[in-house]
Amino acid sequence: MGYGQTIVCTCSPGISSYLSQEISDLGYQVQEVHPMSVSLKGSLEDCIKLNLHLRTANRVLILIRSFKAAHPDHLYQALSQIPWEDHIPRHGYISVTGFVKNQHILDTRFANQKTKDAIVDRLQRVRDERPDSGPSRDQTVIYLYWVKDDCHVYFDTSGETISKHGYRRMPFKAPMREALAAAVLMASKWEPGVPLVNPMGGSGTLAIEAAMIAKKVAPGLLRENFGFMHLRNYQKESWKDLRKQAEDLVMKDCEPLFHLSDKSLEALRSAQKNAEWAGVKSLISFEQNDFNKIDLPQADGVVILNPEYGTRMGDVQQLVGTYKDIGDFFKEKGAGYWGYVFTGNPELSKRIGLRSSRKIPFYNGQIECRLLEFELYRGSKKSADDALDKKQ
Numbered sequence: 001m002g003y004g005q006t007i008v009c010t011c012s013p014g015i016s017s018y019l020s021q022e023i024s025d026l027g028y029q030v031q032e033v034h035p036m037s038v039s040l041k042g043s044l045e046d047c048i049k050l051n052l053h054l055r056t057a058n059r060v061l062i063l064i065r066s067f068k069a070a071h072p073d074h075l076y077q078a079l080s081q082i083p084w085e086d087h088i089p090r091h092g093y094i095s096v097t098g099f100v101k102n103q104h105i106l107d108t109r110f111a112n113q114k115t116k117d118a119i120v121d122r123l124q125r126v127r128d129e130r131p132d133s134g135p136s137r138d139q140t141v142i143y144l145y146w147v148k149d150d151c152h153v154y155f156d157t158s159g160e161t162i163s164k165h166g167y168r169r170m171p172f173k174a175p176m177r178e179a180l181a182a183a184v185l186m187a188s189k190w191e192p193g194v195p196l197v198n199p200m201g202g203s204g205t206l207a208i209e210a211a212m213i214a215k216k217v218a219p220g221l222l223r224e225n226f227g228f229m230h231l232r233n234y235q236k237e238s239w240k241d242l243r244k245q246a247e248d249l250v251m252k253d254c255e256p257l258f259h260l261s262d263k264s265l266e267a268l269r270s271a272q273k274n275a276e277w278a279g280v281k282s283l284i285s286f287e288q289n290d291f292n293k294i295d296l297p298q299a300d301g302v303v304i305l306n307p308e309y310g311t312r313m314g315d316v317q318q319l320v321g322t323y324k325d326i327g328d329f330f331k332e333k334g335a336g337y338w339g340y341v342f343t344g345n346p347e348l349s350k351r352i353g354l355r356s357s358r359k360i361p362f363y364n365g366q367i368e369c370r371l372l373e374f375e376l377y378r379g380s381k382k383s384a385d386d387a388l389d390k391k392q
Helices: 016-025 044-053 072-080 108-127 178-187 205-215 236-249 265-278 316-333 346-352 381-391
Strands: 006-010 030-034 037-041 059-068 093-101 140-147 150-156 196-198 258-262 284-288 301-305 337-343 358-364 367-376
Touching (some): 016 030, 016 037, 016 178, 059 140, 072 108, 178 205, 196 205, 205 265, 205 284, 258 265, 316 367, 337 346, 346 367
Parallel strands (some): 093 140, 196 301, 258 284
Antiparallel strands (some): 337 367, 358 367
16 A cells, blocks of 8 residues: 555644645645645655745645544544554554544544554554554654544654744743744745844744745754654655755855844843754844834844733733834834734734734734734835835
C-alpha cells in the first residue's frame, strides 16, 4: 500500500488563505481551502519540502487511508487491515492524536487509544513486537480525523507543530505565535525591501519573522527533527538535498531595514537572543524606549504594534491611555507609513481615534482579533493614492 497522495496542511483559524498562498508560491496546486486547512496532492518528499518552507502552517498530514466507521469496533477492524509494518520502523515509538465527532465517542482519547491498540496489536501479530507509545510527538505520529462515520487516518509528518519556528527560546510575556506573525506580515503592506518598525516588540517575533522572510531563511532550517524522519520509507538523502537547496536560497547580503523597540530591557534582551538564534540579529536595530518616543527611521514604510488588550494581561482601564497614545503616535510621527495595530479588544481599538482602512480578522489562540490598518499619508489622500499606484 502506498500513501494516499492527499496532503492536508493545517493552520490556526483565519490563516488558511495565507497558507494557501504560501503553498501556491512553492509551486503546488491547491485542491481545497477550509477555515483551518489547505489540501493538495503530493508525496512524502513534498511533505518534507512543505515542512521545511511553510511559515503559517501547524502540521503537514499525509493520508494513509479513508474508510467508513460507525462504531469504535469498526474503527479497530479497519485500522487492523492497514500494513503498519510497512511504515513504522522496528523498535519505534508512536503517538496518536486526532479530532473526533462521533455519537459513540465521548472522549477523543478513547478513539486515540482504540487506534493505538489496532496498530500495536497488528505489529504484535506480524512482527511479534509491540512498539512503545505515549503522548510525545518526537517520533511516529498518527492523526485520526473521524466525523460521524467518515474516517481519515494520516501520518503527521511534522511531529511537533511547525507553527513554532525554532528560534524563540526566550519568550517574553504572551508572545505571538510565529505562524500568526508570518500571516500578519503577509496581510499587511509590508514586503521585502520595505522598512519595518515594530514598537512594543516584546520577544521580537514580528521583526524576526520579517527579517527571515527578507533573507529567505526557511523556518525548517532551524529544526532537526520532524515526524517524517520516523517513517520507514523516509529517504535521508531527500532531506539533505532539500535542506541544501533551502540553504542555497538564503541571501548573504540583506539590508538591515528592521527596527524593534520595547520599553522593557528584559524584553529587548530576549528579542536580541531570539534574533541571534534565527540568524538575523545583524539585520535588526534594537532600541529601549517607549513606543511614542521613538523616531521612525525612514520617510516611509510599515509600522506594526501588538499592544496588550486586557484579556490575558494588563488592566483594560490602564490600557485606554496606551491606545490613545498609539493614535497620537501615528498622527504625529507616522506620515508616509502604513500603520497597523493587532488587537483582541474592539472597544480599546476605538481609542486610537483614527479610521482604519481595513480590519483583518485573526485569532490569537481562542481570542478573536483584528489587524487594523491605517493609511498614514502625508499631504492629501489623493497624493498618497498616486504614490501607491506608482509603487504598484
